[in-house]
Amino acid sequence: MAVAGFDGIRTALLSLVARVFGEITVRQFRDLVVPGGHGPLVERRRAGLIISRARMVAAVFALLTPSWIVIDLIMLPWPLWGFLAALRLFATVVFAILALGYRPSETMASAYLAVAWLLAVPTVFFLVSHPLLGHYKLHGLAHAMAAGYAFLPFVMIAGLSVFPITALEGAIFAFPMLGSQIFVLFYSQLLNFTTSSHLGAIWLLMVLTVVAALAGMSQLHFMIALVNQSSHDGLTGAYTRRIGEELFDLQFRLSMRNDIPFAVAFIDLDHFKRINDTFGHEEGDRTLRRAAESIRRCLRRGDVLIRWGGEEFVILMPGSDCAGALNAVDRLRAHGLGARPDGQPQTASIGMAERAHDGTEEWQSLIEKADQRMYAAKQAGRNRICTCDERLIA
Numbered sequence: 001m002a003v004a005g006f007d008g009i010r011t012a013l014l015s016l017v018a019r020v021f022g023e024i025t026v027r028q029f030r031d032l033v034v035p036g037g038h039g040p041l042v043e044r045r046r047a048g049l050i051i052s053r054a055r056m057v058a059a060v061f062a063l064l065t066p067s068w069i070v071i072d073l074i075m076l077p078w079p080l081w082g083f084l085a086a087l088r089l090f091a092t093v094v095f096a097i098l099a100l101g102y103r104p105s106e107t108m109a110s111a112y113l114a115v116a117w118l119l120a121v122p123t124v125f126f127l128v129s130h131p132l133l134g135h136y137k138l139h140g141l142a143h144a145m146a147a148g149y150a151f152l153p154f155v156m157i158a159g160l161s162v163f164p165i166t167a168l169e170g171a172i173f174a175f176p177m178l179g180s181q182i183f184v185l186f187y188s189q190l191l192n193f194t195t196s197s198h199l200g201a202i203w204l205l206m207v208l209t210v211v212a213a214l215a216g217m218s219q220l221h222f223m224i225a226l227v228n229q230s231s232h233d234g235l236t237g238a239y240t241r242r243i244g245e246e247l248f249d250l251q252f253r254l255s256m257r258n259d260i261p262f263a264v265a266f267i268d269l270d271h272f273k274r275i276n277d278t279f280g281h282e283e284g285d286r287t288l289r290r291a292a293e294s295i296r297r298c299l300r301r302g303d304v305l306i307r308w309g310g311e312e313f314v315i316l317m318p319g320s321d322c323a324g325a326l327n328a329v330d331r332l333r334a335h336g337l338g339a340r341p342d343g344q345p346q347t348a349s350i351g352m353a354e355r356a357h358d359g360t361e362e363w364q365s366l367i368e369k370a371d372q373r374m375y376a377a378k379q380a381g382r383n384r385i386c387t388c389d390e391r392l393i394a
Helices: 002-021 026-033 040-067 069-075 080-101 108-134 140-162 167-190 196-231 241-258 272-279 281-297 322-335 363-379
Strands: 262-269 304-309 312-318 348-354
Touching: 026 167, 026 196, 040 069, 040 080, 040 108, 040 140, 040 196, 040 241, 069 080, 069 140, 080 108, 108 140, 108 167, 140 167, 140 196, 167 196, 241 262, 241 304, 241 312, 241 363, 262 281, 262 322, 262 363, 272 281, 281 304, 281 312, 281 322, 312 322, 322 348, 348 363
Parallel strands: none
Antiparallel strands: 262 312, 262 348, 304 312
């Protein structure tokens, strides 16, 4: 009964999400709720977008924040407007540093830091300005202008909707503003201020957090779909060469930084031109699809398949040394690459290379080594492997 109830709740939840995001699988929904399940390409794009938008918002705030000093000077008494002006100038400097001086890397850690920096300034501003305003008896326009400071948490939480974030990230980013509003509630109780408006504000902030999180999840869902669509070859489902080179560079640098093995296999389908010449390009396309599917079935979770060009494929194998990569290639050959249109098995010439073994300092040099060994396998009669130590295996 409990399992059936859980399944019913999950089905209802997925139905609600489908109305917002369209048809979506359980795994895709999980990727929208919690971070960490996205591929390196999506994470890199997402980090870059979050950082650029955080800096853009900071630049806008750096321009708008000091301009309000004139309004405070006209509407509020001294020394209140002087304290607020000092706060505004401090916030302006911090926003300007984030907008102009932040030198990030395209990592999620850097993106989180940028958003945290952006949200910390208004949170501190709200926590300091609210008690200041509460100690003054303001009337008329001055009271109306001072009341506007209470809307700062709403503005910042609504601003989360511009970032492609998961539901959990949205909740974490919104927590400081929610926490500051709760602090103000208890502070008001201690000073015998009215608390009904603060309770209503907390409720509205929670609703706004949900709306902002849904907007951020929608952006993330669209970005993932766009990245996947633009990064994969439409015929074989492998990564395109342009995106593959970016992933190659990323994985190579990670391997260098962490001093872990990184192997590459360069695969060229044998006598592929004969298929196009004899049976036509449609049969050639089918052969490519079968070969790519066969390769994909033999890959580990962290391996990357790239269509390098025409009938050439590259497999990136992070964490694999020469022996491990050779085992993977042997497994691929044992599984086969599908059949040619005439029923004969499709074979390939394969060259291998490994970063530490070959002493390469750039990913271009590593792929060049694998390419050279692939040609050595081809010249030796095709349907062979040329290993890292340049042994030929038929």
